[in-house]
Amino acid sequence: MADARILSDPAAPEAEVADAAQRIADADMPAPRWAAIANNPAFALAHRRIAAFELLRRHLRPGMTARDISRLLARPTWLADAHIHLLEDIGGRPPPVTMTGEDSVFRIDVLPGPEPVIALWSVYLRLRGMVGRDALSAVLRLGTINDASDAVVLEVAALPP
Amino acid sequence: MHALAPMPTRWKRHAPRQRMAEPARPDMFGTSRHGQQSHQAGWPRYLDRAGRGGCACGGTCPDCAEEAGRPSMQVSFSAHSVSEGGGAPGPTDEYDIAGNGDGGQAPAPAPAPAPAPAPAQGWPSPPPTSITATTVAGPTWGQCRAFLWDVSWATAGRNGFIVQEIRNSGRITNCDDGSAVPAPFTPLYWEAWAVDGSGNVGDGGIDRWSRRQFNNTSGLWSMSGKAHFVRTLDPAAGFSRTAVPDANGLMATTTRPSNLPAVSLSRFALGVWNCCGTTREHDGIAM
Numbered sequence: 001m002a003d004a005r006i007l008s009d010p011a012a013p014e015a016e017v018a019d020a021a022q023r024i025a026d027a028d029m030p031a032p033r034w035a036a037i038a039n040n041p042a043f044a045l046a047h048r049r050i051a052a053f054e055l056l057r058r059h060l061r062p063g064m065t066a067r068d069i070s071r072l073l074a075r076p077t078w079l080a081d082a083h084i085h086l087l088e089d090i091g092g093r094p095p096p097v098t099m100t101g102e103d104s105v106f107r108i109d110v111l112p113g114p115e116p117v118i119a120l121w122s123v124y125l126r127l128r129g130m131v132g133r134d135a136l137s138a139v140l141r142l143g144t145i146n147d148a149s150d151a152v153v154l155e156v157a158a159l160p161p
Numbered sequence: 162m163h164a165l166a167p168m169p170t171r172w173k174r175h176a177p178r179q180r181m182a183e184p185a186r187p188d189m190f191g192t193s194r195h196g197q198q199s200h201q202a203g204w205p206r207y208l209d210r211a212g213r214g215g216c217a218c219g220g221t222c223p224d225c226a227e228e229a230g231r232p233s234m235q236v237s238f239s240a241h242s243v244s245e246g247g248g249a250p251g252p253t254d255e256y257d258i259a260g261n262g263d264g265g266q267a268p269a270p271a272p273a274p275a276p277a278p279a280p281a282q283g284w285p286s287p288p289p290t291s292i293t294a295t296t297v298a299g300p301t302w303g304q305c306r307a308f309l310w311d312v313s314w315a316t317a318g319r320n321g322f323i324v325q326e327i328r329n330s331g332r333i334t335n336c337d338d339g340s341a342v343p344a345p346f347t348p349l350y351w352e353a354w355a356v357d358g359s360g361n362v363g364d365g366g367i368d369r370w371s372r373r374q375f376n377n378t379s380g381l382w383s384m385s386g387k388a389h390f391v392r393t394l395d396p397a398a399g400f401s402r403t404a405v406p407d408a409n410g411l412m413a414t415t416t417r418p419s420n421l422p423a424v425s426l427s428r429f430a431l432g433v434w435n436c437c438g439t440t441r442e443h444d445g446i447a448m
Contacts, residue, residue, distance in 0.1 A: 085406055088345035091327040091384060092352050092408035094311060094369040101307045101374030107410070109403060116401035120410050159410070 004028050007037065007051070014046045021050045031059045035074045049111040049121055052078050056110070056123040057158035066127065066139045067149045079141055083109040086133035096157035097126045103154060104131040108140075119161035126155035290390035291317040292425040294368065300447035305436035306333070306382065307374035310447055312428075314354060314362045318390035322353045323362065324418060325389075327407070331382030333375055336437035342378055350405045352413040353394055364411055370430055379435040388426040395420045 003020035006012045007029060012020075034055035038048050059072055073079065087095055087105040099105050103126050110121040127136070128151060135148035293315045300310035314323055328349050333342035355363035370384050394400045395418035405413035432445035 087406075087409060088373040089329065089407055090369050090371045090409050091329065091346075091350075091386070092369065092405070092411045092413065093364050094367050095409060099309075099371065101304060101376075112403050115403070116399060117403045118401075118412075120402040122410055 004033075008033070010040075010043045010047070012047070014044065014050075017047050017050055021054050026058055029054075031055060031072055032074065034058070035072070035076070039074065039077045041077070045111060045113060048078055049113075052076070053110045053121045053123070053158065053160065056108070056156075060123065060125070060153065060156045062153050062155060064153045065149065066131075066136055066151045066153075067145070069125075069153070070139050070143050070149075073140060075143065076141060078111050079108070081137050081141065083112060084133060084137045084140065085109070086131075086136075095124050096159055097124045097155040099126075102130075103128055104136075104151075106131075106133070106136060120159075121161060122159045124155075124157045124159065125153055127151040128154050286423060289423040289425040292323060292388045292390060294388070294426060294428060297367065300370075300430060302432055302434075302443040302445050303374065304441050304443065305374045305376050305378065306372050306380065306432065306434050306443065308370070308372040308382070308430070308432050308443075308445070310370045310430060312368050314366050314368060314388075316356055316360065316362070316390055316425075318356055319360060320358050321356050321390055321392045322394055322412075323356060323388055324351055324353045324391050324394070324421060325368065326351050326387045326421075328385045329383070329407070331380060333378050333380040336377045336379060342375060342380075344382070345373055347405050347407045347415065350407065350413055350415045351398065351400075351418055352405065352408040352411045353400055354411065356390075369409075372432065376436060379437055381431070381433045383431040384429070386426075386428040387424045388428075389421045389423070390425055391418070391420055391422065393420070394418070 003024040006016050006020040007024065034051045037043055038052035038055060040048070043051070055072070060069065064072075085107045087099065087107060090099075095105055095107065097105055106125045106127065108123045108125070109117075110123065112120055127148075131148050131151045135144075135146045136151070138144035138146060139148050294312035295315065296310070297313050298309060298311035300308065302308055316323055326349070327347075329344075329346040330348065331344055331346075333344050334340070335342055354366065354368075357363070368386075370386075372382055394412065398414045398416045398418040400412040400414045400418075402410050402412055405411075405415060407413075428448065430445065430447040432443055434443035436442075
């Protein structure tokens with residue numbers, strides 16, 4: 001439980017938080033605790049970033065719907081609309097999930113911090129069908145019920161820096 | 162049956178002195194593989210006062226050794242009509258396949274065999290650092306604009322960055338009413354891959370060019386890339402991993418870096434599609 005104590009301590013050094021986040025078992029750190037840290041501005045940005053990233057990395061699963069993800073995130077204050085990207089034309093790094101003409105691939109940047117962003121923590125989602133970026137953003141951030149709510153996750157990939 | 166509109170791109174080959182490998186003409190939805198594409202960073206040519214072609218290294222470099230039998234690979238293209246959307250390249254934009262960064266101007270013809278060149282009046286710039294792009298997937302022209310081409314970078318450069326300029330252009334037209342559909346690309350940007358002291362290329366070392374599928378549309382698209390090797394990223398250019406959506410997390414910027422040397426490698430891809438009614442056509446080139 002020492003790791004859980006470190007992760008719950010707003011004054012814990014970033015390196016210790018990172019180590020604890022890697023070690024801790026899911027049973028000792030359920031999703032709501034990650035979400036609470038990620039949403040709490042009393043924690044440092046780096047600490048919140050680790051919590052949000054671990055929340056997504058550990059708990060997003062294929063088969064979930066966008067509405068399920070919304071519940072998991074619990075009104076994420078850390079997730080800005082501008083940090084949800086629909087991947088369309090690419091000339092650069094390939095995403096770590098499959099891109100097809102029938103599905104929609106999104107990249108969620110996890111608390112990227114101020115510009116210029118040198119290290120990026122991202123989570124990729126491939127959702128079935130053509131899902132609009134604005135609609136998905138509303139579901140994930142605000143819990144809105146819309147066309148994207150029932151979009152099913154086909155693939156998930158977490159990409160640390 | 163809808164026919165593809167004539168490809169409104171006029172291609173001009175400027176005095177090619179050696180024919181590059183002709184890109185395979187893909188069938189609809191087909192794939193052509195080009196393997197490795199490399200601009201050998203040979204020493205730049207110059208003309209002596211007599212207008213004779215010469216080699217800057219004075220006969221010591223491999224290019225000069227082969228000079229009599231191997232003229233330079235200068236082929237440049239002018240894309241005159243693929244810039245109608247998104248503020249992309251203008252009608253006179255040149256794609257310099259030779260990679261000399263000279264705007265695609267044709268080299269003066271070199272009479273062969275040339276006698277020993279006269280002493281040069283000043284040495285040209287050093288050659289660009291070699292960069293190669295080896296195809297690992299595609300290029301594939303799929304349905305309704307979909308396209309995919311992955312290449313793997315390699316370079317002789319060490320402890321620096323491959324910086325690639327990307328120019329996108331094209332248009333997407335709705336089949337029902339002929340209206341323009343906004344194209345989801347950034348017209349012009351620069352993106353970077355770090356290279357370590359052993360030549361390992363960061364961020365996976367892969368460059369993907371892909372176009373999103375748009376059903377019930379027709380149109381055309383083009384991409385061109387010019388790769389350079391630099392020691393450092395120009396801090397004034399504002400490279401950031403969130404600056405350019407198309408780069409998908411690479412260090413990138415829409416501000417032209419001020420420290421780019423001569424182009425080491427140029428690439429180009431183009432597609433024309435018609436996805437109206439029952440027609441499913443998409444054809445193009447990649448090189």
